[in-house]
Amino acid sequence: MSPSPAKEHTAPDRRCILIIATVASFLTPFMSSSINIALPAIGAEFATDAILLGWVQTAYLLASAICLVPFGRLADIQGMKKIFLTGITIFTLSTILCAFSPSVQALVVIRMAQGVGTAMTAVTAVAVLTAVFPAGERGRVLGINVAAVYTGLSMGPFLGGVLTQHFGWRSIFLTVVPLGLLAVALTLRARGEWSTPRDEPFDRTGSVVYGATLLALMYGLTLLPEVAGFVLIAVGVVGIFFFVWWESHTESPILQVRLFFENHVFTFSNLAALINYSATFAVGFLLSLYLQFNRGLDPQAAGLILLAQPVVQTLISPAAGRLSDRVEPRIVSSVGMAISAVGLAMLTALTEETPFPYILLSLVILGTGYALFSSPNTNAIMSSVEKRYYGVASATLATSRQVGMMLSMGIVMMIFSVVIGRVAITPAEHAPLLESTALAFMLFAALCVVGVFFSLARGRVREDPHRT
Structure with a gap:
C-alpha cells in the first residue's frame, strides 16, 4: 500500500482540533472587546474624531466579512487545515504590526489585514468541529466553542482596561501574540487531515x-x-x-444560494443571527465611551463593569448548547432574543446619573439572552445541512455574524455622523454622545423584537418523534 492513501485516512486528532478551535475562538473576541476599552486612549494619542475611531473596529469587521464566504469556499476546495493555518499566521503577524502602528490610519489598515486572518480561521473552526464530532456530541462541542468566545469577551474588558491603564493600549496586541503563536504550533503538529480537498474551480x-x-x-x-x-x-x-x-x-x-431558497431552517437561522449581532455587538463600544467620557471612569473601572455581560454569557453558553440537543433550538433561541431586547430596552434610559447597579443588571439580562440565542442557533444552522456543505454553512454563519457586527457599528457611526459630526469627543460633546447612545439602544431593542419573529419562523430542526 502506498503511503499517500495511508496518510489520507489518518484519523484527525479530535482533542487537538478542539483545543486549536477553542484558542482561535478565544483570540478574536478578546481582541475586539479589549480594543473597545482602549479606543478612548487611542483617540487621545492620535487626536482623532469619533467616526475615524469607529473605523478601528469597523475596518477589521469589514475585511473579515468580505473574506468569510470566499475563504469558506476555498476551505472546501483546498482543505480546512491549510486555510486555518494560513489565517492564524496572518492574524498573528498583523497583531504584532498593530502594536507598532505610527498613526490611526496605519492602525485601521493593519486591522483590515487582521480581519482577513480572522476570516480564514472563523470559517474553519466551527466547520471542522461539526465535521469530526458525531451529531450527538455536536451541541456540547459547539457550546464549548461558544464558551471560548465568551471567555474572550469576558477577559477582554477587564484585561484590556488594566493593560491600557498601566502599560498603554499597544500592550493589548502584544499580549495576544503568544496565543497566536501557540495556535500556529498546535496546527502544525496536529495529525490527520481535517477535510478532503476537492478538485473544483473557484x-x-x-x-x-x-x-x-x-x-x-x-x-x-x-x-x-x-x-x-x-x-x-x-x-x-x-x-x-x-x-x-x-x-x-x-x-x-462561492455561496450555495439555493440553500436559502430550499432550507427554511438555514435561511431564518442565519437571518436571526444577522439581526442579533446587528443589535448587540456595538453595546461594548457604546458603553466604553459612555463610561469613560460621560461618567469619567478610568479604563480599568469601565472594563470591570463591562465584564458582567460576557461572564454571564460564558457561564450559560455550554448549558444552552446542551439544551438545544434536547429542546428545539428555535424555542431556546427565540427566548434568548426576547430577553436580549429587554436588556437593550433598559439601556435606553441611561443618563449622567444612572446607578451603576442598574447598568450591571442590564448587562446581565443582555448576556443571558445572548447566550441562550447563540449556541442553539449555531446548532440549528449546522444541523440543517448535509456534511458536504459544512464549510459553506460555517462560512455563512460567520458571515451573518460579521456582517451583523459590521452593521451594528455602521448604525452607530451613522448616528455619530448625524448627531456628533466629525469632531473629537471632548467635554463639550458629552451630551451629543449620550443622545447618540440612547438612540442606538432604541434601534437595537427594536431590531431584537423583529428578530424574535424571524427566529420563530425557522421551523423545526428535528422531525417530530410522534409523527408517523
Whole structure:
C-alpha cells in the first residue's frame, strides 16, 4: 500500500482540533472587546474624531466579512487545515504590526489585514468541529466553542482596561501574540487531515462582487445623510441582486444560494443571527465611551463593569448548547432574543446619573439572552445541512455574524455622523454622545423584537418523534 492513501485516512486528532478551535475562538473576541476599552486612549494619542475611531473596529469587521464566504469556499476546495493555518499566521503577524502602528490610519489598515486572518480561521473552526464530532456530541462541542468566545469577551474588558491603564493600549496586541503563536504550533503538529480537498474551480467573479457589495453598503452607511451615502447603499443593493443571480447560474458558486431558497431552517437561522449581532455587538463600544467620557471612569473601572455581560454569557453558553440537543433550538433561541431586547430596552434610559447597579443588571439580562440565542442557533444552522456543505454553512454563519457586527457599528457611526459630526469627543460633546447612545439602544431593542419573529419562523430542526 502506498503511503499517500495511508496518510489520507489518518484519523484527525479530535482533542487537538478542539483545543486549536477553542484558542482561535478565544483570540478574536478578546481582541475586539479589549480594543473597545482602549479606543478612548487611542483617540487621545492620535487626536482623532469619533467616526475615524469607529473605523478601528469597523475596518477589521469589514475585511473579515468580505473574506468569510470566499475563504469558506476555498476551505472546501483546498482543505480546512491549510486555510486555518494560513489565517492564524496572518492574524498573528498583523497583531504584532498593530502594536507598532505610527498613526490611526496605519492602525485601521493593519486591522483590515487582521480581519482577513480572522476570516480564514472563523470559517474553519466551527466547520471542522461539526465535521469530526458525531451529531450527538455536536451541541456540547459547539457550546464549548461558544464558551471560548465568551471567555474572550469576558477577559477582554477587564484585561484590556488594566493593560491600557498601566502599560498603554499597544500592550493589548502584544499580549495576544503568544496565543497566536501557540495556535500556529498546535496546527502544525496536529495529525490527520481535517477535510478532503476537492478538485473544483473557484468563483473569482462572485468573490469580487460580494466584497464590493459589502464595501459599498458599509461605507455608504458611514456617509449618511450625504447623497454619496445613499448612492453607495443603492449600488450595494443592486450588487446583492446581481450576486444572487450570478451565484444561481455559475458552475461552482462561492455561496450555495439555493440553500436559502430550499432550507427554511438555514435561511431564518442565519437571518436571526444577522439581526442579533446587528443589535448587540456595538453595546461594548457604546458603553466604553459612555463610561469613560460621560461618567469619567478610568479604563480599568469601565472594563470591570463591562465584564458582567460576557461572564454571564460564558457561564450559560455550554448549558444552552446542551439544551438545544434536547429542546428545539428555535424555542431556546427565540427566548434568548426576547430577553436580549429587554436588556437593550433598559439601556435606553441611561443618563449622567444612572446607578451603576442598574447598568450591571442590564448587562446581565443582555448576556443571558445572548447566550441562550447563540449556541442553539449555531446548532440549528449546522444541523440543517448535509456534511458536504459544512464549510459553506460555517462560512455563512460567520458571515451573518460579521456582517451583523459590521452593521451594528455602521448604525452607530451613522448616528455619530448625524448627531456628533466629525469632531473629537471632548467635554463639550458629552451630551451629543449620550443622545447618540440612547438612540442606538432604541434601534437595537427594536431590531431584537423583529428578530424574535424571524427566529420563530425557522421551523423545526428535528422531525417530530410522534409523527408517523
